Amino acid sequence: MKFRLLSVITAAATLGVSSGCSTVPVQSSRQQAQALLQRSAGTLAQFPDNAEAAENELRTLLAAPLDATAAIRVAWLRNADAQAACAQLGISTADIFAASRPANPQLGLAWLWPSPHGGDRKLDGTLGFSLDDLIRLPSRRQYGAVELRAAQQQLAAKLYALALDTLDAWLEAAASQQRLSVRRAIAESAQTAAELAEQYRLAGNINAVETALQAAAGTEAALSLSRSERDASRSRSRLRQILGLTATDPALQLPTNLPAAEALTFEAQQLHAEARSQRLDLAAARSEVESVSLRLAATRRFRLLGGSAVSVLGEQEGDSRRTGIGAGIELPLFSQGQSAVARATAELQLAEAHVRQLEVSIDAEVDAQLEQLARAYDEYRQYRERLIPQRESIVARLSEQANFMLTGPFELLLARQQSYSAYEGAVDALQSWWQSRVALARALGAPLPMPVRGN
Amino acid sequence: MHVSRRNLLMGAGVAVTALPPGKTDGAQAPATPGTAATTQTTPGRVTTLNGRSLDWRMVDGAKEYHLIASEFEHEFAPGCKARCWGYNGSTPGPTIEAVEGDRVRILVTNNLPEPTSVHWHGILLPNGMDGVSGLTQPPIGVGETWAYEFTLRQNGTYLYHPHADEMTQMAFGMMGLFIVHPRIQHQPVCQRDFAFILHNYALRPGSYRPDPSVMTDFDLWTFNSKVFPAIDMLNVRLGERVRIRIANLSMFNHPIHLHGHRFMVTGSDGGRWPQVSWRPEVTEIVGVGQTRDLEFVADNPGDWALHCHMSHHTMNAMGHGIPNPVGVAQAALADRLGALLPDYQPMGGNGMYEHAEHASMGHMQGPENTLPMAMGRGPFGPIGMGGMMTLLRVRPDYRDGVDPGWYSGDQQPRARRITARSEADETDHSSHHR
Ligand SMILES: [Cu+2]
Numbered sequence: 001m002k003f004r005l006l007s008v009i010t011a012a013a014t015l016g017v018s019s020g021c022s023t024v025p026v027q028s029s030r031q032q033a034q035a036l037l038q039r040s041a042g043t044l045a046q047f048p049d050n051a052e053a054a055e056n057e058l059r060t061l062l063a064a065p066l067d068a069t070a071a072i073r074v075a076w077l078r079n080a081d082a083q084a085a086c087a088q089l090g091i092s093t094a095d096i097f098a099a100s101r102p103a104n105p106q107l108g109l110a111w112l113w114p115s116p117h118g119g120d121r122k123l124d125g126t127l128g129f130s131l132d133d134l135i136r137l138p139s140r141r142q143y144g145a146v147e148l149r150a151a152q153q154q155l156a157a158k159l160y161a162l163a164l165d166t167l168d169a170w171l172e173a174a175a176s177q178q179r180l181s182v183r184r185a186i187a188e189s190a191q192t193a194a195e196l197a198e199q200y201r202l203a204g205n206i207n208a209v210e211t212a213l214q215a216a217a218g219t220e221a222a223l224s225l226s227r228s229e230r231d232a233s234r235s236r237s238r239l240r241q242i243l244g245l246t247a248t249d250p251a252l253q254l255p256t257n258l259p260a261a262e263a264l265t266f267e268a269q270q271l272h273a274e275a276r277s278q279r280l281d282l283a284a285a286r287s288e289v290e291s292v293s294l295r296l297a298a299t300r301r302f303r304l305l306g307g308s309a310v311s312v313l314g315e316q317e318g319d320s321r322r323t324g325i326g327a328g329i330e331l332p333l334f335s336q337g338q339s340a341v342a343r344a345t346a347e348l349q350l351a352e353a354h355v356r357q358l359e360v361s362i363d364a365e366v367d368a369q370l371e372q373l374a375r376a377y378d379e380y381r382q383y384r385e386r387l388i389p390q391r392e393s394i395v396a397r398l399s400e401q402a403n404f405m406l407t408g409p410f411e412l413l414l415a416r417q418q419s420y421s422a423y424e425g426a427v428d429a430l431q432s433w434w435q436s437r438v439a440l441a442r443a444l445g446a447p448l449p450m451p452v453r454g455n
Numbered sequence: 456m457h458v459s460r461r462n463l464l465m466g467a468g469v470a471v472t473a474l475p476p477g478k479t480d481g482a483q484a485p486a487t488p489g490t491a492a493t494t495q496t497t498p499g500r501v502t503t504l505n506g507r508s509l510d511w512r513m514v515d516g517a518k519e520y521h522l523i524a525s526e527f528e529h530e531f532a533p534g535c536k537a538r539c540w541g542y543n544g545s546t547p548g549p550t551i552e553a554v555e556g557d558r559v560r561i562l563v564t565n566n567l568p569e570p571t572s573v574h575w576h577g578i579l580l581p582n583g584m585d586g587v588s589g590l591t592q593p594p595i596g597v598g599e600t601w602a603y604e605f606t607l608r609q610n611g612t613y614l615y616h617p618h619a620d621e622m623t624q625m626a627f628g629m630m631g632l633f634i635v636h637p638r639i640q641h642q643p644v645c646q647r648d649f650a651f652i653l654h655n656y657a658l659r660p661g662s663y664r665p666d667p668s669v670m671t672d673f674d675l676w677t678f679n680s681k682v683f684p685a686i687d688m689l690n691v692r693l694g695e696r697v698r699i700r701i702a703n704l705s706m707f708n709h710p711i712h713l714h715g716h717r718f719m720v721t722g723s724d725g726g727r728w729p730q731v732s733w734r735p736e737v738t739e740i741v742g743v744g745q746t747r748d749l750e751f752v753a754d755n756p757g758d759w760a761l762h763c764h765m766s767h768h769t770m771n772a773m774g775h776g777i778p779n780p781v782g783v784a785q786a787a788l789a790d791r792l793g794a795l796l797p798d799y800q801p802m803g804g805n806g807m808y809e810h811a812e813h814a815s816m817g818h819m820q821g822p823e824n825t826l827p828m829a830m831g832r833g834p835f836g837p838i839g840m841g842g843m844m845t846l847l848r849v850r851p852d853y854r855d856g857v858d859p860g861w862y863s864g865d866q867q868p869r870a871r872r873i874t875a876r877s878e879a880d881e882t883d884h885s886s887h888h889r
């Protein structure tokens with residue numbers, strides 16, 4: 001026992017010296033999180049070394065029409081939540097690092113002056129080590145490493161989610177802009193009809209009601225255009241917000257068309273399995289279960305240890321000097337660590353419940369988004385292959401009729417507006433398809449779907 | 456020529472009348488006014504515009520004719536066809552010609568999808584031969600052949616048409632002329648004897664079957680189920696006496712007007728009128744269900760319009776109730792309309808002439824299977840008509856079977872411009888188109 005205690009002290013002293021100047025590994029922790037993110041985001045998740053490089057990149061990205069990839073880069077570089085999440089990993093890393101260190105030894109000194117009634121001056125010195133801290137250190141380091149991994153996974157998951165949120169906002173903004181151009185065309189058609197009606201009226205060929213009907217339709221189209229402009233503006237500012245742009249940043253330019261949808265076939269069973277192996281938040285939750293169960297094991301193992309400490313004592317009184325050692329141990333009379341074990345057990349149950357809840361929601365979300373994706377694609381195809389050609393052919397056939405004086409120009413302009421509405425429907429379906437694609441990626445934790453090609 | 460051997464063998468004593476009429480099939484009508492009824496009419500025979508007469512043979516002392524009712528594709532003019540009903544593959548069906556006193560037997564085969572019957576309009580006959588389905592006979596069932604037989608006790612211009620589901624069957628084109636010649640030719644003798652039926656079709660633009668439900672708003676107004684410029688022209692030699700027999704099975708009365716001549720109305724489906732009842736006219740209203748015989752001497756050389764005088768009947772399908780474009784300044788909006796509707800050609804701001812001009816040049820894309828409302832091109836530009844319109848072409852040197860072309864009239868005065876040529880008129884109308 002004596003030998004063992006000494007060796008512990010020596011070990012503690014050595015540890016204290018050897019790690020006295022080591023730094024908290026925040027940077028490397030962040031790099032590990034970045035490596036995790038790269039699994040789903042590839043080289044997109046490589047970040048510049050310094051703030052100046054980041055600002056340069058931002059300026060370049062914002063100078064051109066912002067495609068989806070660029071939007072994600074901007075969000076990662078600028079979004080305050082992303083920066084907060086990185087900082088949070090720093091805090092976690094520091095906490096875990098601190099927990100993996102032995103507690104510093106306690107040096108106690110005491111001077112006793114001689115009293116007027118006699119006696120010598122007395123000097124007492126104590127160097128005390130917390131013994132259970134030293135004993136628990138290896139297991140604390142073990143679950144600390146797992147906790148660190150969980151924190152890195154959480155950061156990667158947060159950045160991944162931010163990328164998907166950015167995609168959603170980008171799709172909304174780009175689609176709103178496209179809808180806006182369709183509404184503009186509809187308004188142009190309706191206003192042309194209204195002005196043409198004015199000319200018919202001036203020529204004396206139609207009555208006040210017919211003129212007013214065209215004028216009212218023109219005004220309604222203008223109002224509808226205004227609503228679209230509001231929508232586009234709102235979705236743009238939401239995108240700016242998620243990108244982390246401020247008023248001093250340049251105005252956003254967006255591509256004129258959403259990229260085309262493509263036929264995708266998936267095997268639901270396989271996707272469920274993929275999701276369980278890919279989801280970063282699920283990985284983080286599992287790491288949490290692992291670290292909590294390690295902590296529970298340690299709590300159980302050392303439940304009787306309590307607050308034990310050893311100390312080296314020195315005493316000088318007059319000319320006599322003495323040294324000795326002391327030890328203190330917590331007697332497990334009233335508490336044998338049951339509450340600590342119970343708490344750790346509950347924490348494990350909580351972590352396990354979180355994993356199960358994630359697994360259930362992943363399966364449900366994957367199935368739901370597969371259905372959404374298939375339907376949105378079908379709608380998109382029906383717009384492209386059926387409704388748009390049908391509406392266009394109505395315009396073409398009505399034009400022929402109008403050329404032969406079989407139909408008037410107002411009916412023709414109305415048909416033109418209906419054909420534009422079909423394009424608007426196609427934009428809606430395409431946006432739904434992309435958003436389902438993003439939601440499916442979110443459910444799978446899959447590589448980011450990158451709508452980079454315009455159509 | 457369809458001189459069947461049987462006709463020659465059978466036709467003892469009827470050789471002259473058995474000669475078939477000239478071939479007048481206008482199958483390939485050009486964009487300019489149509490082919491001509493080219494052959495001089497044999498006295499006692501008619502020239503059916505764009506048609507022919509029905510062959511017969513003597514069987515048991517009667518002239519036996521055979522009408523076969525069926526559906527087929529009919530062309531109103533190049534660029535416009537429809538599924539029509541008629542007899543022996545045509546609308547109108549072939550003209551039945553006979554001589555007063557003849558006993559005729561007419562076999563009718565029904566290849567239509569529904570029952571039919573044939574009524575002999577204006578013919579005096581026993582009640583049981585009158586062909587009113589349900590009244591004087593049961594209907595002729597699908598696939599059946601029935602016989603009508605009677606003796607002709609009159610002469611004149613008559614008709615045949617169904618009297619079963621008339622609304623549908625006549626709307627689809629079932630009708631024909633029934634000409635009964637006098638035993639002794641009427642005097643003065645006509646060298647030309649033309650015949651046609653007025654009719655109307657509701658063939659909606661872009662569709663391929665007439666709509667029988669339409670009562671007034673028709674799309675095509677026809678002479679013998681053809682529209683200008685696909686209707687045969689009436690070609691005659693200067694000085695010839697001409698008879699034009701006109702029957703009306705449409706839903707409107709039509710004032711038929713001839714340019715350049717004054718004709719006598721000499722008969723109707725009541726038969727030939729006594730000469731004291733003849734009256735000179737240049738326009739004769741042919742009422743619904745009536746026939747009229749017009750006679751005149753073609754004494755005025757030239758190209759003369761022969762047409763219904765209701766202006767909407769001398770044009771093809773047009774939208775009624777579309778906003779009137781005349782007087783509308785569309786130019787201000789032309790660019791915007793062009794951007795929105797690249798296939799649309801706004802016109803009509805100054806009237807419809809512009810439309811006729813473009814249509815006659817084929818510059819304008821209209822709906823499928825649809826004729827421009829105004830078409831045809833003459834030597835001086837667009838004629839801009841359609842429907843019930845053709846030409847009487849009178850030439851001193853007309854030879855049967857040879858297209859006389861446009862009337863040059865070099866020795867004749869012609870209206871002339873006496874002011875400077877209008878700057879706005881960019882088209883060159885001086886060249887003679889053929
Ligand atoms: Cu008329």
